[in-house]
Amino acid sequence: MGNTGVATGAAGPDERAIAAFRSALRGPLIGPADAAYDPARRVYNAMIDRRPRLIARCADVADVIHCVNFAREEGLPPAIRGGSHSVPGFGTWDNGLVIDLGTMKGIHVDPARRVARVQAGCTWGDFDHATHAFGLATPGGLISTTGVAGLTLGGGFGHLTRRYGMVCDNLISADVVTADGRFVTASEKENADLFWAIRGGGGNFGVATSFEFRLYPVSMVYVEPILYPVERGPAVLKFFADFIAQAPRELSSFFAYLIVPPAPPFPEGLHGTTMCGIVSVCSDPEAGANLARPLRELGPPVFSIGHPAPYPAVQAMFDGLMPHGLHHYWKADMVNRLNEPAIAAHAQYGPQIPTVNSVMHVYPLNGAVHDVAADATAFAYRDAQLTHIIGAVSGDPAPMPRYREWVRAYWEALHPHSAGGSYVNFLMEEGNERIATSYRGNFARLAQIKRKYDPDNLFRVNQNIPPAAD
Numbered sequence: 142m143g144n145t146g147v148a149t150g151a152a153g154p155d156e157r158a159i160a161a162f163r164s165a166l167r168g169p170l171i172g173p174a175d176a177a178y179d180p181a182r183r184v185y186n187a188m189i190d191r192r193p194r195l196i197a198r199c200a201d202v203a204d205v206i207h208c209v210n211f212a213r214e215e216g217l218p219p220a221i222r223g224g225s226h227s228v229p230g231f232g233t234w235d236n237g238l239v240i241d242l243g244t245m246k247g248i249h250v251d252p253a254r255r256v257a258r259v260q261a262g263c264t265w266g267d268f269d270h271a272t273h274a275f276g277l278a279t280p281g282g283l284i285s286t287t288g289v290a291g292l293t294l295g296g297g298f299g300h301l302t303r304r305y306g307m308v309c310d311n312l313i314s315a316d317v318v319t320a321d322g323r324f325v326t327a328s329e330k331e332n333a334d335l336f337w338a339i340r341g342g343g344g345n346f347g348v349a350t351s352f353e354f355r356l357y358p359v360s361m362v363y364v365e366p367i368l369y370p371v372e373r374g375p376a377v378l379k380f381f382a383d384f385i386a387q388a389p390r391e392l393s394s395f396f397a398y399l400i401v402p403p404a405p406p407f408p409e410g411l412h413g414t415t416m417c418g419i420v421s422v423c424s425d426p427e428a429g430a431n432l433a434r435p436l437r438e439l440g441p442p443v444f445s446i447g448h449p450a451p452y453p454a455v456q457a458m459f460d461g462l463m464p465h466g467l468h469h470y471w472k473a474d475m476v477n478r479l480n481e482p483a484i485a486a487h488a489q490y491g492p493q494i495p496t497v498n499s500v501m502h503v504y505p506l507n508g509a510v511h512d513v514a515a516d517a518t519a520f521a522y523r524d525a526q527l528t529h530i531i532g533a534v535s536g537d538p539a540p541m542p543r544y545r546e547w548v549r550a551y552w553e554a555l556h557p558h559s560a561g562g563s564y565v566n567f568l569m570e571e572g573n574e575r576i577a578t579s580y581r582g583n584f585a586r587l588a589q590i591k592r593k594y595d596p597d598n599l600f601r602v603n604q605n606i607p608p609a610a611d
């Protein structure tokens with residue numbers, strides 16, 4: 142690795158300190174003068190354009206410990222990066238130290254105990270690939286390139302959540318490097334306060350280096366996307382909300398406004414048409430067609446194609462619409478009950494969805510999510526029925542200001558009818574109050590635990606929970 146390009150004498154680490162740091166690492170350390178710097182400073186959301194001081198591609202836990210100590214001693218804010226999908230771009234930071242875990246991809250599956258231990262650089266695609274070989278799975282995100290780490294630490298949900306709970310509910314333990322450089326295990330038995338906090342509290346408490354998850358016998362699943370004419374949106378949405386509140390847990394369905402992608406399985410005549418739809422995934426492949434029948438019989442759908450599929454294929458089915466390097470602007474909220482004014486707001490703004498990559502999704506957060514008490518983990522919304530997300534996504538930055546206005550106006554129309562807070566992993570940089578609101582009654586305890594594990598708020602490049610005052 143070449144010279145880092147950091148001027149000697151500038152604030153922050155000097156060349157000698159950087160050289161000593163580099164020699165302590167197994168993985169590469171990348172600075173502004175390196176050819177690798179430009180691609181390495183980029184994250185998934187192309188709107189984010191930050192210039193970190195240094196980027197450390199960690200090879201192992203020892204590298205992570207060196208990084209945390211170096212960041213603390215040199216006063217560089219650490220930006221922790223797993224899958225790099227943070228939409229506000231917290232995996233890169235001006236003048237910070239990026240702790241990039243993306244190459245730490247070890248996975249060990251124990252099929253007898255139905256447990257998987259995964260390192261913090263794994264994506265859900267890596268995870269599902271490894272566990273599917275044993276006919277096992279656990280709830281994970283809907284896009285296979287999203288990181289296991291960031292998604293789990295914020296709570297996490299996916300197609301298996303109604304049946305098996307939030308992603309963090311299936312965490313058995315995690316190894317964490319804390320702000321003072323200590324390596325600790327967090328579980329129900331060890332450092333139970335830390336374990337409570339990392340199940341929803343994000344990257345506030347340390348760098349997680351590996352996670353241990355519970356697995357379930359899920360291999361083939363049933364999947365069925367159904368499309369309806371866009372003007373049926375209000376009726377379809379209302380039916381969906383009532384239906385998914387009661388549906389058996391093995392079924393998970395979400396509602397969408399969308400522009401039909403120009404690709405199979407959709408017929409050419411529908412390509413580029415704005416429609417609404419419901420996508421269902423049933424973890425019992427035999428029962429799926431029957432359980433999704435009411436959605437098919439809700440007036441004649443324009444298109445529906447139900448079939449069994451391997452779980453990892455379903456987990457990757459939207460990947461083509463969400464490649465790295467698009468421009469993203471999102472807003473979201475939790476929802477207790479979808480009322481008439483909210484349905485009217487959806488009817489007004491949903492059909493204005495601007496691009497084929499953009500998302501207007503309404504996901505269920507019920508079933509097994511509600512089996513856990515609101516104060517049992519940091520993730521607090523155990524009584525919400527739904528969460529909606531409005532995301533403008535574009536390859537071209539030029540129209541983004543206009544698309545952003547669509548997201549904001551849509552969100553402002555819906556927000557008064559929401560539960561008030563959001564899922565932290567769907568927040569952009571929206572301010573301290575919004576973060577506190579999203580943690581509800583758990584925020585004060587999170588701040589106390591933050592004070593214990595990170596009293597100086599070293600880990601602040603995140604949806605930040607400041608340490609409680611003395």
Ligand SMILES: Cc1cc2nc3c(=O)[nH]c(=O)nc-3n(C[C@H](O)[C@H](O)[C@H](O)COP(=O)(O)OP(=O)(O)OC[C@H]3O[C@@H](n4cnc5c(N)ncnc54)[C@H](O)[C@@H]3O)c2cc1C
Pocket residue numbers: 185220221222223224225226227228230231232242261281282283284286287288289290291292293294295296297298299343344345347348349350463566567602603604
């Ligand atoms: C296309 C797309 C699809 C998504 N789908 C879903 C979904 O289906 N379900 C869902 O629940 N969420 C979903 N999300 C949101 C997702 O959970 C968050 O974006 C999450 O932060 C991504 O984690 P990451 O590791 O990929 O991101 P990163 O940007 O690498 O990390 C995000 C943040 O998490 C923290 N972090 C990451 N790794 C560690 C670590 N090892 N130790 C400590 N802190 C860490 C840091 O604060 C970091 O800034 C999606 C996001 C995108 C962009």
